[in-house]
Each structure stands twice: as C-alpha cells, then as structure tokens.
Amino acid sequence: MDFKCLKCGNEKYQVRTTFCAEKTPGLKLELGTYYLKICLNCGYTEMYSAKVLDKDEELKPEY
Ligand SMILES: [Zn+2]
Known part of the structure; x- marks a missing residue:
C-alpha cells in the first residue's frame, strides 16, 4: 500500500x-x-480495519 500523508504529503510512516x-x-x-x-x-x-484489508492484501505491520 502506498501512503502519502493527507495533511503534509510526507511518505514516511509507521504501522x-x-x-x-x-x-x-x-x-x-x-x-x-x-x-x-x-x-x-x-x-x-x-486507521484501517484489518478484517477488511486482509481479504485481498497482506500488510505486515512493523513493530
Ligand atoms: Zn503528515
């Protein structure tokens, strides 16, 4: 998933x-x-619901 902050346009994020x-x-x-x-x-x-998201895409959270 690509992420771009809606507020500032920054592409670095933490999950x-x-x-x-x-x-x-x-x-x-x-x-x-x-x-x-x-x-x-x-x-x-x-915020994303994992239930919905995991149906078609696997997101590996970083801790
Ligand atoms: Zn931002």
Missing part, C-alpha cells in the same frame, strides 16, 4: 496494530484488529 472492542450484529462484543498508519512527520493517523 501499528491495535485492538478495539466492537459490536457484532448479534450484539456480541468481539475484538477487531485495526492497523494504524502514523505519519512520522506530523503525526496524522489513518
């Missing part, structure tokens, strides 16, 4: 994985995985 509790249609709580892409220049953060 983090985070977990959020989310409600499923059956009202069960389940943990959803999200990727955070953080601009190393201004700190602008984009």
Whole structure:
C-alpha cells in the first residue's frame, strides 16, 4: 500500500496494530484488529480495519 500523508504529503510512516472492542450484529462484543498508519512527520493517523484489508492484501505491520 502506498501512503502519502493527507495533511503534509510526507511518505514516511509507521504501522501499528491495535485492538478495539466492537459490536457484532448479534450484539456480541468481539475484538477487531485495526492497523494504524502514523505519519512520522506530523503525526496524522489513518486507521484501517484489518478484517477488511486482509481479504485481498497482506500488510505486515512493523513493530
Ligand atoms: Zn503528515
């Protein structure tokens, strides 16, 4: 995935994985995985749902 910061146009970023509790249609709580892409220049953060993303593309988060 190419990344360009929407705010400053910087191309350097860091990927983090985070977990959020989310409600499923059956009202069960389940943990959803999200990727955070953080601009190393201004700190602008984009959030992606790993569930959606992993269907067609594999993203390897760097820790
Ligand atoms: Zn930026």
